Amino acid sequence: MITIYKPTKEEWIGLIKRPIITTESLNESISTVLKQVKDKGDVAVENYTSLFDGVQLKNFRVSKQEIEEATTSVSQEIKEAIKIAASNIKKFHQSQIIQEEKVETTEGVNCWRKSVGIEKVGLYIPGGTAPLFSTLLMLTIPAQLAGCKELILCTPCNKQGKVNEVVLYAAQYLGIDTIFKIGGAQAIAAMAYGTETVPQVYKIFGPGNQYVTKAKELVQAEGVAIDMPAGPSEVLVIADEVADADYIAADLLSQAEHGTDSQVVLVTTTRQKISEVTEALEKQLEELPRKDLAIQTLKNSLMIELSTIEECIAFSNAYAPEHLILNIENAEKYIDLVINAGSVFLGAYSCESAGDYASGTNHTLPTNGYAKSYSGVSVDSFVKKITFQKLTKQGLKNIGKTIEVMAEAEELIAHKNAVSIRLKKLSNE
Ligand SMILES: NC(=O)c1ccc[n+]([C@@H]2O[C@H](COP(=O)([O-])OP(=O)(O)OC[C@H]3O[C@@H](n4cnc5c(N)ncnc54)[C@H](O)[C@@H]3O)[C@@H](O)[C@H]2O)c1
Ligand SMILES: N[C@H](CO)Cc1c[nH]c[nH+]1
Ligand SMILES: [Zn+2]
Numbered sequence: 001m002i003t004i005y006k007p008t009k010e011e012w013i014g015l016i017k018r019p020i021i022t023t024e025s026l027n028e029s030i031s032t033v034l035k036q037v038k039d040k041g042d043v044a045v046e047n048y049t050s051l052f053d054g055v056q057l058k059n060f061r062v063s064k065q066e067i068e069e070a071t072t073s074v075s076q077e078i079k080e081a082i083k084i085a086a087s088n089i090k091k092f093h094q095s096q097i098i099q100e101e102k103v104e105t106t107e108g109v110n111c112w113r114k115s116v117g118i119e120k121v122g123l124y125i126p127g128g129t130a131p132l133f134s135t136l137l138m139l140t141i142p143a144q145l146a147g148c149k150e151l152i153l154c155t156p157c158n159k160q161g162k163v164n165e166v167v168l169y170a171a172q173y174l175g176i177d178t179i180f181k182i183g184g185a186q187a188i189a190a191m192a193y194g195t196e197t198v199p200q201v202y203k204i205f206g207p208g209n210q211y212v213t214k215a216k217e218l219v220q221a222e223g224v225a226i227d228m229p230a231g232p233s234e235v236l237v238i239a240d241e242v243a244d245a246d247y248i249a250a251d252l253l254s255q256a257e258h259g260t261d262s263q264v265v266l267v268t269t270t271r272q273k274i275s276e277v278t279e280a281l282e283k284q285l286e287e288l289p290r291k292d293l294a295i296q297t298l299k300n301s302l303m304i305e306l307s308t309i310e311e312c313i314a315f316s317n318a319y320a321p322e323h324l325i326l327n328i329e330n331a332e333k334y335i336d337l338v339i340n341a342g343s344v345f346l347g348a349y350s351c352e353s354a355g356d357y358a359s360g361t362n363h364t365l366p367t368n369g370y371a372k373s374y375s376g377v378s379v380d381s382f383v384k385k386i387t388f389q390k391l392t393k394q395g396l397k398n399i400g401k402t403i404e405v406m407a408e409a410e411e412l413i414a415h416k417n418a419v420s421i422r423l424k425k426l427s428n429e
Helices: 009-015 023-040 042-055 065-074 074-093 133-146 165-173 184-194 211-221 245-256 271-287 289-300 307-318 333-338 350-356 395-408 415-428
Strands: 002-005 101-107 108-118 120-124 150-154 202-206 235-237 263-268 302-305 323-327 343-346 383-391
Touching: 002 101, 002 271, 009 307, 023 042, 023 184, 023 211, 023 245, 042 184, 065 165, 074 133, 074 165, 101 395, 108 133, 108 395, 120 133, 120 184, 133 150, 133 165, 150 184, 184 202, 184 211, 235 245, 235 307, 245 263, 245 271, 245 289, 245 323, 245 350, 263 271, 263 289, 263 307, 271 302, 307 333, 323 350, 333 343, 343 350, 383 395, 395 415
Parallel strands: 002 302, 120 150, 120 202, 235 263, 235 323, 263 302, 323 343
Antiparallel strands: 101 108, 108 383
């Protein structure tokens, strides 16, 4: 990891950059994928699946039989874990559904909002490096709670053209059977434009690598809504002198193993912690099946010594990490200082994996600095909030003059007339 001791503020601001491919070359290649899928539909999806995933697909809809077979081969232990995680995710997301009150802004003028589920949503479940069935729970549960009617899933398949069995089991568990075995930018394009096989959706959700994330960004510019830029995983750990170096190393590695385009960061108030964590990383890496991948990620990653916890949090706010772990004493004391982060883990025992799988919060979160302006996925992401209003005769009389004055000042006389014509008739009653 790149290690910097006591950098000045100017120096640490210069350190804030993610290890993602230069935008121009990525823009160009992904724009081509999108255009081809838009123009040629299924044929282009097949071609790109062959090129990027190394598999020739004739039919990319997962069959009922494939779902049933997967369901029988998943172990009871995994089924039980999915049940517990799904229950916690459901509990946490259910608490987000709040009935808003009608508001009488002026006597006889009532305004309110109603949440309506987005009718057609496309959920992307990553599967290049690992089959993230946990993401299926994180997207499907809030979509169902929001009342979305049509849910379709895209996820990459293996070289034999099969989708991971636990992904299929999780889909079956939640009652989803419209699943397409396609991944990458071609899957995003298929959901954005529709093809002969894949239905077009109104909004696309889900995390993915830099190709998936770029594709989402580009289709958004064409009017297809997306949840947010949820790209390669990140974690920033802030540690004090009492933090356990083994825990810190484990948390850093938990995100480093996602992919080489990820980044992990340690910011600490003690130089000693940097050497302890370096040692712990070396030990733990030896045990990791994805050691090579994690080593690559660590090369893109940072360890920084700063003077105070407040300064560490200021760095984190400037970096705006997807995940922030405050592995410090009295972590709750610092909550109000945190301004930019996707999801925050407080204290020594709140490991980031808890949020990835089972604590209940959503793991689909903004990356690449977007935590400055975006929230993670929630039930809100799956609804539109439609406003309603009802004015009584008296309500219009009470507010009419205000509307007339404002419309006239904007030189929009037809607007004014819509009120005046009614007030005139009412004055004759
Ligand atoms: N931010 C979040 O909320 C969040 C949550 C979970 C996972 N993630 C991230 O999601 C990502 C998952 O990535 P993944 O690769 O494992 O799976 P993925 O499903 O996102 O991507 C796999 C697809 O990438 C395409 N691809 C591969 N090489 C390509 C190339 N050279 N050009 C164009 N397309 C190419 C292939 O078609 C393949 O199907 C990781 O980076 C992980 O950190 C983020
Ligand atoms: N850490 C990922 C979000 O960046 C989510 C995940 C899924 N499975 C394991 N981890
Ligand atoms: Zn993770």
